[in-house]
Amino acid sequence: MTRTSQVANHPFDEAMALVPLAPSADEHGTDLPRQFDGRTHSDYANMVGPFGGVTAAQALQAVLQHPQRLGEPISLTVNFAAGLVDGPFRVEARPMRTNRSTQHWAVTLWQTGANGVDAVMLTATAVTAVRRSTWSAVDEPMPAALPPSSVASQPLMDRVRWVNRYDMRLVAGSIPKHWDDAEADSLTQLWLRDNPPRVLDYASLTALADAFFPRIWQRRARMTPIGTVSLTVYYHAGLEELAATGDGFLFGQARSQSFFNGFFDQSAQLWSEAGHLLATTHQIVYYKE
Amino acid sequence: MTRTSQVANHPFDEAMALVPLAPSADEHGTDLPRQFDGRTHSDYANMVGPFGGVTAAQALQAVLQHPQRLGEPISLTVNFAAGLVDGPFRVEARPMRTNRSTQHWAVTLWQTGANGVDAVMLTATAVTAVRRSTWSAVDEPMPAALPPSSVASQPLMDRVRWVNRYDMRLVAGSIPKHWDDAEADSLTQLWLRDNPPRVLDYASLTALADAFFPRIWQRRARMTPIGTVSLTVYYHAGLEELAATGDGFLFGQARSQSFFNGFFDQSAQLWSEAGHLLATTHQIVYYKE
Numbered sequence: 001m002t003r004t005s006q007v008a009n010h011p012f013d014e015a016m017a018l019v020p021l022a023p024s025a026d027e028h029g030t031d032l033p034r035q036f037d038g039r040t041h042s043d044y045a046n047m048v049g050p051f052g053g054v055t056a057a058q059a060l061q062a063v064l065q066h067p068q069r070l071g072e073p074i075s076l077t078v079n080f081a082a083g084l085v086d087g088p089f090r091v092e093a094r095p096m097r098t099n100r101s102t103q104h105w106a107v108t109l110w111q112t113g114a115n116g117v118d119a120v121m122l123t124a125t126a127v128t129a130v131r132r133s134t135w136s137a138v139d140e141p142m143p144a145a146l147p148p149s150s151v152a153s154q155p156l157m158d159r160v161r162w163v164n165r166y167d168m169r170l171v172a173g174s175i176p177k178h179w180d181d182a183e184a185d186s187l188t189q190l191w192l193r194d195n196p197p198r199v200l201d202y203a204s205l206t207a208l209a210d211a212f213f214p215r216i217w218q219r220r221a222r223m224t225p226i227g228t229v230s231l232t233v234y235y236h237a238g239l240e241e242l243a244a245t246g247d248g249f250l251f252g253q254a255r256s257q258s259f260f261n262g263f264f265d266q267s268a269q270l271w272s273e274a275g276h277l278l279a280t281t282h283q284i285v286y287y288k289e
Numbered sequence: 290m291t292r293t294s295q296v297a298n299h300p301f302d303e304a305m306a307l308v309p310l311a312p313s314a315d316e317h318g319t320d321l322p323r324q325f326d327g328r329t330h331s332d333y334a335n336m337v338g339p340f341g342g343v344t345a346a347q348a349l350q351a352v353l354q355h356p357q358r359l360g361e362p363i364s365l366t367v368n369f370a371a372g373l374v375d376g377p378f379r380v381e382a383r384p385m386r387t388n389r390s391t392q393h394w395a396v397t398l399w400q401t402g403a404n405g406v407d408a409v410m411l412t413a414t415a416v417t418a419v420r421r422s423t424w425s426a427v428d429e430p431m432p433a434a435l436p437p438s439s440v441a442s443q444p445l446m447d448r449v450r451w452v453n454r455y456d457m458r459l460v461a462g463s464i465p466k467h468w469d470d471a472e473a474d475s476l477t478q479l480w481l482r483d484n485p486p487r488v489l490d491y492a493s494l495t496a497l498a499d500a501f502f503p504r505i506w507q508r509r510a511r512m513t514p515i516g517t518v519s520l521t522v523y524y525h526a527g528l529e530e531l532a533a534t535g536d537g538f539l540f541g542q543a544r545s546q547s548f549f550n551g552f553f554d555q556s557a558q559l560w561s562e563a564g565h566l567l568a569t570t571h572q573i574v575y576y577k578e
Contacts, residue, residue, distance in 0.1 A: 074552055075519040075573045077366040079414050081386035081393040096397070097370035097409045102518065102575070104370040104412055106395070108385070120386045123395055125368050125412055127518050127573075131550040134578050135509070139475060140546035186428060220424070229391065229416050230364040232521050234554050234573045236547040257429035257558065258525040258566045261420040263363055265523050265569050267556065269546065277547045280554050282571050284364045284416075284523045286391070289423050 010198050011165060012207070015041035015054050016061045018091065033094035034066050040086050044162040049084045051162035052228050053210030057203040059107045059124040062093035064202065070103040071130035072239065073202045077232045078107075078124040085111055089121065102129040131238055140280075142271040145171045148191035148249040156190075156213055166211055167195040169249070175213050176221040186215040186256040191273075197247035200278075202235065205242070208270060209233045209281035212254040215266050216287050219256065224288050229263065231283040237276065245272040262286060299487050300454060301496070304330035304343050305350045307380065322383035323355050329375050333451040338373045340451035341517050342499030346492040348396045348413040351382035353491065358384075359392040360419035361528065362491045366521045367396075367413040374400055378410065391418040420527050427525075429569075431560040434460045437480035437538040445479075445502055455500055456484040458538070464502050465510040475504040475545040480562075486536035489567075491524065494531070497559060498522045498570035501543040504555050505576050508545065513577045518552065520572040526565065534561040551575060 018036035038058055040050040056078040063069060091109040098104075107124035145151075151169035173188035192211055194204055214226045237245075254268035263284055270279045307325035327347055329339040345367040352358060380398040387393075396413035434440075440458035462477035481500055483493055503515045526534075543557035552573055559568045 075368075077414060077519070077521060079364075079393050079416060082388065096412050099371065104368050104409070106412055120393070123385050123393055123414055125366060125414055125519075127368060129518075129551070129575075131552070134551050134576065135548070136550055137508070137548045138546075139508075139544070139548070219426070219428075229418075230366070230414075230521075232366060232519075232571060234547075234552075234571070236549040236552070236554070238550060255428070257427075257569050258523075259424070259426045259428070260525040260566075261425055261527060262418070262423050263420075263523075263525070265525070267569075267571075277549075280546050280556075280571075282521065282523070282556075282569075286418075287423065 010196065011041055011043040012194060012198055012204055015044060016057065016203050018058065018061055018065055020065065031068055031095045031098055033092050035090055035092045036062050036065060037088060038091055039088040040084060042161070043165055045086065046160050046162055049086060052080060052231070053207035054162070055084055055122065056210060056231055057206040059091065059109060059122060060126060060206050061203050062091045062107055063105050063126050063128065066093045066095070068095055069128060070098060071101065071128045073235045074127045074129045075232065075234050076124065076126045076206060077230060078122060079230045080122055080228055082119065082121045083227065084121050102127060138277045140269055140277055142251050142275045143189060143253060145189060145251065148273070151191060165195055166192055168192045173218060175218060178221065179223055180221050182221045184218060184221065186219040188212055188218060189253045191249040192252050193247065193249045199247050200242050200245045205235070205270065205279055206233055208250060208252070209268065209279055212252065212266065212268060214285065215254065215256040216259060216264055219259065227286045228283050229286050231281070233279055233281045235279055237278040241272070241276050241278065244274065245278065248273050250278065299485065300330055300332040301483060301487055301493055304333060305346065305492050307347065307350055307354055309354065320357055320384045320387055322381050324379055324381045325351050325354060326377060327380055328377045329373060331450070332454055334375065335449050335451055338375060341369060341520070342496035344373055344411065345499060345520055346496040348380065348398060348411060349415060349495050350492050351380045351396055352394050352415050352417065355382045355384070358417060359387060360390065360417045362524045363416045363418045364521065364523050365413065365415045365495060366519060367411060368519045369411055369517055371408065371410045372516065373410050391416060427566045429558055429566055431540050431564045432478060432542060434478060434540060437562070440480060454484055455481055457481045462507060464507060467510065468512055469510050471510045473507060473510065475508040477501055477507060478542045480538040481541050482536065482538045488536050489531050489534045494524070494559065494568055495522055497539060497541070498557065498568055501541065501555065501557055503574065504543065504545040505548060505553055508548065516575045517572050518575050520570070522568055522570045524568055526567040530561070530565050530567065533563065534567065537562045539567065
């Protein structure tokens with residue numbers, strides 16, 4: 001696998017650059033909420049508003065940038081309360097409880113509407129922890145697949161900008177070529193990484209967890225309107241495993257278990273090319289019909 | 290299958306009976322937080338403190354009892370910030386955003402410590418929605434198994450009270466008989482329902498989603514201390530599907546994908562005996578060694 005050098009100003013880093021607001025006089029203590037100004041990034045635009053994976057990563061980023069943060073991410077749940085509008089937002093990370101080695105977070109993201117009123121667009125919770133070395137095991141092995149160098153890179157959806165920020169190499173389960181209502185399995189397997197390549201961190205891993213195209217489009221060969229309602233990521237990697245992954249490809253696999261009256265689920269895994277299961281992720285998605 | 294009549298005062302109903310605090314004068318508007326007093330129930334005691342499944346159900350119950358609640362549960366994520374102490378608690382359900390057909394919730398649960406200070410013990414988020422009838426499909430079919438009437442009921446753990454409040458009939462993957470470090474698959478399949486039987490609702494379905502014994506005990510045949518850190522439930526059933534299930538058995542299946550430096554995941558499914566996938570659920574669990 002050819003490693004490409006990092007670019008100086010990666011658009012993902014630009015998207016993650018939250019600007020901390022100066023804490024007010026009574027907010028200088030420990031365990032207090034901190035607010036940040038951020039904005040959606042045009043390189044990660046979706047059909048309407050921003051790609052939800054980058055929005056989820058920005059929610060995590062508020063936790064990562066909080067000066068009292070303890071340890072590394074263990075879990076993140078992001079609830080998309082409304083579709084973000086392209087432009088600025090404010091995000092707050094609040095430590096709800098700090099234990100000896102774990103910390104629980106609440107995150108809220110607002111945008112100011114045309115009426116001048118701030119509206120909640122996203123809520124999230126996260127757990128961070130100081131990990132210790134223990135007995136470990138991967139019970140979901142990476143499926144056999146040709147290496148990424150042997151698979152053609154192809155944009156899986158051609159109408160949205162954010163897919164150009166990922167190098168996706170499909171192994172199984174493509175987006176339908178014909179929207180003919182031909183039902184199929186919901187399983188997709190692919191190699192994927194940032195484009196241009198970028199060394200993996202918790203924020204980019206979070207965005208990658210949401211980079212699968214909607215399962216229901218593949219399952220039904222029908223392009224019904226969809227929107228992720230809630231996304232959970234479990235992190236099974238420390239800084240060492242992220243560093244070992246570098247800017248290499250991840251192997252991703254996603255499928256659904258239930259489509260029921262307007263909401264379907266998706267469960268997915270992301271492995272490093274060396275076979276470490278870096279993250280497991282689940283989401284529940286609204287669909288119109 | 291023999292249906293048993295409901296008991297008058299089921300302990301689960303006692304556990305779910307949250308007492309609403311009178312809203313203060315400035316809290317009579319719409320979309321405002323409501324607080325409730327609740328307490329742990331001795332019938333659902335765990336080794337230390339209460340069974341987390343009932344605590345998660347109590348968090349959902351605060352949403353269900355909120356007078357402005359819109360629709361039925363779609364997803365719930367509960368973060369166990371600290372181990373609850375047996376006794377009273379206060380829980381608040383706050384609507385964070387109400388849309389036309391979906392509603393986003395934040396839940397916080399406090400207990401008063403020996404020092405007289407309130408401490409956050411749990412945070413949660415939930416999404417409720419008014420469902421519409423759409424194309425639907427179950428892509429995770431219920432595994433083949435003998436019917437519950439042909440499987441012996443057995444308490445899977447004999448040292449904790451809460452397991453007596455469930456009728457569990459193991460199909461595959463038992464808790465180890467010998468704690469001899471013999472590694473095994475983490476898969477468990479079983480029939481389960483409330484004991485005494487009780488007609489299924491969203492709260493009891495939530496508790497059942499956490500009723501699997503710790504995967505790592507089965508995986509390693511070693512009883513390392515554990516504690517669920519974050520639990521997510523996706524509901525794939527409306528009131529009609531819950532009513533059709535009645536007080537019958539559910540078929541449950543649980544397994545893990547990753548055990549890594551102190552935290553393992555669990556993914557599980559719960560089907561009605563007729564094969565409707567009622568809920569899928571995921572959790573990340575701390576383990577000591």
